[in-house]
Amino acid sequence: MSVLAYEGTALLGRQLRRMRNNPGLLILTQTMPISMLLFFGYVFGSALAMPGGEYRSFLVPGLLVATAANGIMTGMFQAAQDVHRGVTDRFRTLPISRAAVPLGQALADVVVTAVGTVPFLLVGYAVGWRIEGGALEAVGAVGLLMLFRFATTWVGIFLGLLTRSEEAAGQLGGATFMLPLLSNAYIPTDGLPGWLRTVAEWNPISAVTTALRDLFGNAPVPEGAAWPVAHPVAGSLVWCAVLIAVFLPLAVRRYAHGKR
Structure with a gap:
């Protein structure tokens, strides 16, 4: 096992213990998607053209991806908390890889x-909701979901390292709630204005949501959509690769050098 993998695994344990000691945040993040499923599924489902049961099957993948996108919020808040409580400065004094601490945080978030x-x-x-596709496709859908969560967590870690206070991180993190609203997570996009x-x-x-719906067999790929949605698995992998390639090195560099 490489040094980075060993140190990242050790710091993964630290992050998991940290989450265990903050059960309020953990319970909130785990129960919110279930609450939204029940609310959106039974309230919005009756207002849409598709039947309620069909809408709930449509909604489950969307909420899974919306929850994965919340990696931005949790990554931001936890990174900002460590920075502004002096934890990050203490880790910088240790003889460990500069990538180990943010890597441990990202892995713990995925777990x-x-x-x-x-x-x-x-x-x-x-x-x-039911899995209408094959078992391998369902496993691939879950793997893609975790990869997307891993990617969005790096976005959050980088932004958290940039913030000036925990309060600012919380406020900025709350704004990420808008991201799923500007996607196909909750409603189809074919009825929206062109732009x-x-x-x-x-x-x-939208790409990841469409990929999950396709892999789970819950809804077909829409026709006439933009490339990431028309080719959802490839589009999702490209988006994840871009987010990781951009924000992982930025987060590690920011963590290594601290505030400028």
Whole structure:
């Protein structure tokens, strides 16, 4: 095992213990998607053209991806918390890789997300959602979801390292709630005005959501969509690669050099 992998695994344990000691945030992040599934599924479902049960099957992948996109918020808040409480400065004095600490945070976030996905899927099953595709496609959908969470967490870590206070990180993180609203996570985009549909379909959340719906067999790929949505698996992988390639080195560099 490489030094970075060993140190990242050790700091993964630190992040998991940290989350365990903050059960309020953990419970909120795990129960919010279930609450939204019940609310959107039974309230909005009755207002849309598709039947309620069909809408809930449409909605489950969207909420999974919206939750994964919240990696921006959690990554930002935890990174900012460490910076402004002096934890980051203490880690910088240790003889460890500068990538180990943010890597441990990103991996811990993925582990917690994976665990929290299980009760959400069980509730989804209870309200009528089903995996209509094959087992391998379903496993691929979950893997793609975790990869997207990993990518968005790096975005959050970088932004958290830039913030001037924990309060600013919390406020900026709350603004990420708008991202799924500008996508196909909750409603189809084919009824949107042309310019707004283009914005929504080039949102990474739309590509990943469409990929999950396709892999789970819940909805076909829409016709006439922008390239990331028309080729959702490839588009999702490209978006994840771009986010990781851009924000991972930026986050590690910012962590290594501190505030300027």
